[in-house]
Amino acid sequence: MIFATNSAGNAVTAPQRRGTWLGGFFQLGSPISRWFNADPTGRDAGWQAYLEYGLDAAMANDFKLAKGISATEGGGPIKGSLKGLTVFYKLNSYVQFGFEESLYQGQALPNTKGMYLHNQGRGAANLHIEVGGQSSVRYLASNAVFPAGWF
Numbered sequence: 001m002i003f004a005t006n007s008a009g010n011a012v013t014a015p016q017r018r019g020t021w022l023g024g025f026f027q028l029g030s031p032i033s034r035w036f037n038a039d040p041t042g043r044d045a046g047w048q049a050y051l052e053y054g055l056d057a058a059m060a061n062d063f064k065l066a067k068g069i070s071a072t073e074g075g076g077p078i079k080g081s082l083k084g085l086t087v088f089y090k091l092n093s094y095v096q097f098g099f100e101e102s103l104y105q106g107q108a109l110p111n112t113k114g115m116y117l118h119n120q121g122r123g124a125a126n127l128h129i130e131v132g133g134q135s136s137v138r139y140l141a142s143n144a145v146f147p148a149g150w151f
Helices: 060-067
Strands: 002-005 011-014 021-030 047-058 076-090 095-109 123-135
Touching: none
Parallel strands: none
Antiparallel strands: 002 011, 021 047, 047 076, 076 095, 095 123
């Protein structure tokens, strides 16, 4: 809610309209090793893949009204999306490796002169590649002794 004062100086609540938007996230995971009947105790048993898609967008007309787009004010970003693929390989119960490739895309609206904010253009894309490892020490013996300050 937005609070303001009217011309008489009384506190009032400004009326607000509900904006319309759409968006969401989808992830589909698949156990690749199971598709190829890999031996669960073998080295080829730890392959997994995930497909991701995400969208965050505002309706153009609502965006224009909310931002007050004019000939001097720029439009700005209106839509962003994510498309990705992640592949994991579990070496053993302690170590897992991952590879992810993602494409982030954004789109913008121009002002009323057809110019984009800061001349950045209508859209932008960023290809992101990430490789990493993960380790786990969850299988430590219950009677293990650790030196002071270990944790």
